[in-house]
Amino acid sequence: MDATHAHDHGHDHHPSGLMRWIKTTNHKDIGTLYLWFALIMFFVAGSMAMMIRAELFEPGMQFMHPEFFNQLTTMHGLIMIFGVIMPAFTGFANWQVPLMIGAPDMAFPRMNNWSFWLLPVAAIFLIGEFFLPGGAVAGGWTMYPPLFIQGGMSYDLNIFAVHIMGASSIMGSINIITTILNMRAPGMTMMKMPMFVWTWLITAYLLIATMPVLAGAVTMLLTDRHFGTHFFNAAGGGDPVMFQHIFWFFGHPEVYILILPAFGIISQIIPTFARKPLFGYASMVYATGSIAILSFIVWGHHMFTVGMPAAGQLFFMYSTMLIAVPTGVKVFNWVATMWKGSMTFETPMLFAVAFVCLFTMGGFSGLVLAITPVDIQLQDTYYVVAHFHYVLVSGALFSIFAGAYYWLPKWTGHMYDEKLGKLHFWLSVISMNILFFPMHFLGLAGMPRRIPDYALQFTQFNQIASIGGFIFGASQLIFLIVVLKAVRGGAKATDKVWEGAEGLEWTLPSPAPYHTFETAPMVK
Amino acid sequence: METHQDRYYLAPPSHWPIVGSIALMLLAFGFVMDLNGMGNGKLVMLAGAGVLLFMLFGWFGTVIRESEAGKYNDQVDLSFRWSMSWFIFSEVMFFAAFFGALFYTRTISVPGLGSGETMLQLWPHYTATWPTAGPGLASKFTPMEAWGIPAINTLLLLTSGLTVTWAHWGLKKNNRTQLVLGLILTVALGMCFLGLQAYEYHEAYTKLGLTLGAGVYGATFFMLTGFHGFHVTVGTIMLIVILFRSMAGHFKPSHHFAFEAVSWYWHFVDVVWLLLFVVVYWL
Numbered sequence: 001m002d003a004t005h006a007h008d009h010g011h012d013h014h015p016s017g018l019m020r021w022i023k024t025t026n027h028k029d030i031g032t033l034y035l036w037f038a039l040i041m042f043f044v045a046g047s048m049a050m051m052i053r054a055e056l057f058e059p060g061m062q063f064m065h066p067e068f069f070n071q072l073t074t075m076h077g078l079i080m081i082f083g084v085i086m087p088a089f090t091g092f093a094n095w096q097v098p099l100m101i102g103a104p105d106m107a108f109p110r111m112n113n114w115s116f117w118l119l120p121v122a123a124i125f126l127i128g129e130f131f132l133p134g135g136a137v138a139g140g141w142t143m144y145p146p147l148f149i150q151g152g153m154s155y156d157l158n159i160f161a162v163h164i165m166g167a168s169s170i171m172g173s174i175n176i177i178t179t180i181l182n183m184r185a186p187g188m189t190m191m192k193m194p195m196f197v198w199t200w201l202i203t204a205y206l207l208i209a210t211m212p213v214l215a216g217a218v219t220m221l222l223t224d225r226h227f228g229t230h231f232f233n234a235a236g237g238g239d240p241v242m243f244q245h246i247f248w249f250f251g252h253p254e255v256y257i258l259i260l261p262a263f264g265i266i267s268q269i270i271p272t273f274a275r276k277p278l279f280g281y282a283s284m285v286y287a288t289g290s291i292a293i294l295s296f297i298v299w300g301h302h303m304f305t306v307g308m309p310a311a312g313q314l315f316f317m318y319s320t321m322l323i324a325v326p327t328g329v330k331v332f333n334w335v336a337t338m339w340k341g342s343m344t345f346e347t348p349m350l351f352a353v354a355f356v357c358l359f360t361m362g363g364f365s366g367l368v369l370a371i372t373p374v375d376i377q378l379q380d381t382y383y384v385v386a387h388f389h390y391v392l393v394s395g396a397l398f399s400i401f402a403g404a405y406y407w408l409p410k411w412t413g414h415m416y417d418e419k420l421g422k423l424h425f426w427l428s429v430i431s432m433n434i435l436f437f438p439m440h441f442l443g444l445a446g447m448p449r450r451i452p453d454y455a456l457q458f459t460q461f462n463q464i465a466s467i468g469g470f471i472f473g474a475s476q477l478i479f480l481i482v483v484l485k486a487v488r489g490g491a492k493a494t495d496k497v498w499e500g501a502e503g504l505e506w507t508l509p510s511p512a513p514y515h516t517f518e519t520a521p522m523v524k
Numbered sequence: 525m526e527t528h529q530d531r532y533y534l535a536p537p538s539h540w541p542i543v544g545s546i547a548l549m550l551l552a553f554g555f556v557m558d559l560n561g562m563g564n565g566k567l568v569m570l571a572g573a574g575v576l577l578f579m580l581f582g583w584f585g586t587v588i589r590e591s592e593a594g595k596y597n598d599q600v601d602l603s604f605r606w607s608m609s610w611f612i613f614s615e616v617m618f619f620a621a622f623f624g625a626l627f628y629t630r631t632i633s634v635p636g637l638g639s640g641e642t643m644l645q646l647w648p649h650y651t652a653t654w655p656t657a658g659p660g661l662a663s664k665f666t667p668m669e670a671w672g673i674p675a676i677n678t679l680l681l682l683t684s685g686l687t688v689t690w691a692h693w694g695l696k697k698n699n700r701t702q703l704v705l706g707l708i709l710t711v712a713l714g715m716c717f718l719g720l721q722a723y724e725y726h727e728a729y730t731k732l733g734l735t736l737g738a739g740v741y742g743a744t745f746f747m748l749t750g751f752h753g754f755h756v757t758v759g760t761i762m763l764i765v766i767l768f769r770s771m772a773g774h775f776k777p778s779h780h781f782a783f784e785a786v787s788w789y790w791h792f793v794d795v796v797w798l799l800l801f802v803v804v805y806w807l
C-alpha cells in the first residue's frame with residue numbers, strides 16, 4: 001500500500017518502510033498499528049488458552065506443572081484485556097473517530113504515536129516474564145496480595161507493564177476526548193455524533209478516572225514488596241482486602257471500558273443492515289452515560305465472599321442490578337431497530353446479531369451473580385468464567401470482528417471474502433457456545449476456576465468445552481486469512497460499501513486517502 | 525484555499541515518541557533489575573533517565589519552537605486546554621487511590637483489627653488508635669506534628685499560589701518585570717517548600733522513628749507526602765522552564781498557554797497539599 005496523498009504537502013516528508021510506522025503521526029497509520037498489535041496479541045493469548053484447554057481435557061496433570069498452568073491463566077487474562085480488546089478498540093477509535101466527525105486527524109498526533117508505541121514495551125515485559133527465573137506472574141489477572149507480594153522478579157516487571165499500559169491508555173483517552181470535543185466539523189453537534197463516537201467519549205472518561213487508580217494500587221504492591229510498607233499486611237494495620245476494594249474500583253469500570261465501544265460498533269452496524277435509523281438514539285446516549293456512572297458504585301459485587309456487612313452486600317447487589325436497566329434499554333433499542341427493517345445478513349451483521357443474543361445471555365448470568373446469596377455459592381467457579389466469556393468473547397470480541405468486517409473495505413479499498421467471513425462467523429459462534437456453555441453447568445456443580453485439576457465427575461463437560469475451544473481457536477486463523485486477503489487485493493469496494501450505510505466516512509473514497517477532511521465538511 | 529494559520533496544525537512524523545518508549549523501557553527494566561539484586565540495574569536506570577531527559581528536551585523543545593513560530597491557532601490552543609484539564613483530573617484520581625487507602629485504614633482496617641474476634645484471636649493487647657504502626661510490628665514512632673514545619677509549608681505553598689497569579693497579571697498587562705519577578709518568587713517558594721520537606725523527612729527517619737516501614741501510618745504518610753513532593757518538584761521544574769522562557773521574551777498577553785498550564789498544575793499541587801495537611805498531619 002503506498003501512502004497516497006489526497007492533497008500534496010510539499011513540506012511533509014513521510015519516511016517509508018519501517019520508519020514510516022515508527023515515526024508516523026497519521027491517525028490511520030496508528031489505527032492500523034493498534035489493530036495489528038491487537039491481532040498478534042490475540043494469537044499469543046489465544047495459544048495460552050489452547051494450552052489451558054488441553055490441560056483441562058482430562059482430570060489429573062497431563063502436560064504441565066500446576067504453577068505453569070496458573071501462569072497461563074494469569075497471562076491469558078492480562079493480555080486478552082490489556083493487549084487485545086483495549087488496543088483493538090483504540091485502533092477503531094483512531095481510524096474511525098476523525099472520519100466520523102469530519103476531523104483532519106487526532107488532536108495530538110505525536111502523543112497518539114506514543115500511546116501506541118508504549119504498548120510493545122508492555123508486551124515485551126508481559127511475555128518476557130515467562131523467561132525470567134520463577135516464570136510469569138501466577139496469581140490471576142487481578143493481582144491480589146498476599147500472593148502477589150510473595151512472587152519473584154516477574155511480579156515487578158508486571159507492575160511496570162501495568163504502569164506503562166496505564167500511561168498509554170490515559171494519553172490515548174485524553175487524545176480521544178480532545179478530538180471529539182474540539183475537532184468536530186461545523187454542524188456536527190454532539191447529538192448528531194455517531195453512536196460509536198459517543199461510546200468512545202464516555203469510555204475515555206472511564207479510562208481517565210480509573211487507570212490512575214490502578215496505577216496507585218500496583219504502586220502500593222510495589223512498595224509492599226520492596227520498600228517495607230504495610231498497605232496490605234494486617235500486622236502493620238493494613239488489609240489485603242483493601243487491595244480488592246481499590247482494584248475493583250478500577251476493575252468494574254474496566255469491564256465497561258471493554259464493552260461500551262462494542263455497544264458503539266454494534267449501534268453503527270445494525271442500522272446499516274436493517275436499513276433503518278438507530279431506534280432511540282438519545283436514549284442510547286443517556287443509557288451509555290448512566291451505565292458509566294453506575295459502574296463506579298458496583299465494585300463490591302466482586303467481593304461478596306471476602307466478608308462485608310449486610311448493608312454493603314445489599315447496596316452492591318441492588319446497584320449492580322440497576323445497571324441491567326440501561327443495558328436493557330440498549331438491547332431493546334437494537335431489537336427495535338431490526339424490527340420490520342429490510343435486513344440482509346452480511347458477515348458484520350451476522351456478528352452483530354450474534355452479539356445482541358449472546359451478550360444478553362452474558363448479562364443475564366451477570367444478574368444471577370449479582371444476587372449475593374447466589375454469588376456466595378458461585379464465586380470463583382466456572383459459572384463466573386462462563387459469564388465473563390459470554391460478555392467478552394461473544395460481546396467485546398464479536399463486536400471487534402463485526403467492526404473489522406464492516407470497515408475493512410473502507411480501510412483497504414477491497415471487499416473481504418464474504419464466503420470465508422461467513423465460515424468464520426458460523427464456526428466461531430457455534431464453537432464459542434460449545435466452549436463456554438458447559439461452563440455454566442460446571443460452575444453450578446462447583447468446579448473452581450484457576451485450578452489445573454478437577455474431580456472426575458466434571459470430565460465430560462470439560463471435554464466438550466475443550467473440543468469447542470480447539471475449534472474456536474482454529475477458526476480464528478480464517479479471520480487472519482480474510483484480513484490478509486483483503487489487504488492484498490479483492491473486489492474493489494465502492495465509496496459507500498454498504499447500501500444502507502450512513503455517515504461521513506462513507507462519503508470518502510475507498511480506501512480512505514492518507515489525509516482526509518483537511519477542509520472540514522459541512523454537516524447538515 | 526485557506527491560509528496556513530487557519531488550519532489545525534498537524535505534527536509531521538516524529539521520532540520523539542519511540543525515544544520516550546525506549547527510555548521508559550530502560551528505566552523500568554533497570555529498576556526491576558536493581559530491586560532484584562542484579563548488578564547493573566542502576567546503570568540501566570541511569571541510561572533510561574538520560575534517554576528520557578533527551579526526549580523531554582527534544583519533544584518540548586519542538587513544541588516550544590512550533591508555538592513561537594505561530595503554528596498553533598486558537599483551535600489548537602483549545603485542544604491544549606482540554607488536554608491539560610483532563611490530565612490534571614487523572615492526577616486527581618491517582619492521589620484519590622492513596623487518600624482512599626488512608627481513609628480505609630483509618631476507618632475500617634485499623635478499627636477492625638482492634639475489635640471483636642480479630643483482636644481476641646490475633647492481637648488481644650492491641651488498642652486501635654490513630655496513629656498506629658499496626659498490631660504486629662515492634663516499631664515505635666512519634667507522628668509528625670502538624671503545627672511546625674507542615675504549617676509553615678502550607679503558608680509557603682499558599683503564598684506561591686498568589687505569586688504565580690501575580691506573575692500572570694503581569695503577563696496579561698505585558699509588564700514583563702512583574703512576570704519574571706513573580707515567577708522567581710514562586711520558584712523560590714517552591715524550593716523552600718522542598719527544602720523544608722527534605723528536612724522533615726530527615727527528622728522523621730533519624731529522630732522520630734517514622735519510616736516507610738512504620739505500619740500503615742508510615743506507609744500512607746510517606747506515600748501521600750512523597751508523591752506530593754514529587755509533584756512539587758515537577759511543578760518547580762516546569763516553573764523554571766517558563767521563567768527562562770519569559771526571560772527569553774516568550775509568551776504574549778493574548779497567547780501563553782504554557783504559562784497557564786503550569787499555573788493550573790501549581791494550583792492543583794497546592795490544593796492537594798491543603799487536603800494532605802488536614803487529613804495527614806492535622807486530624
Ligand code: HEM
Binds near residue numbers: 259301320323395
Ligand atoms: C448486566 C451486566 C453485568 C452484571 C450484572 C455483572 C455482574 C457480575 C458479577 C456479580 C461478577 C462477580 C462474580 C464473582 O466473581 O463471583 C462479575 C464478574 C465479571 N464480569 Fe460481569 N456483569 C455484567 C456485565 C459484564 C460485562 C459487560 C463485562 C465485560 C465486558 C463483564 C466482565 C466480567 C468479568 C471479567 C468478571 C470476572 C472478574 C474476575 O473475577 O476475574 N461483566 N460480573
Ligand SMILES: [Cu+2]
Binds near residue numbers: 255
Ligand atoms: Cu463487575
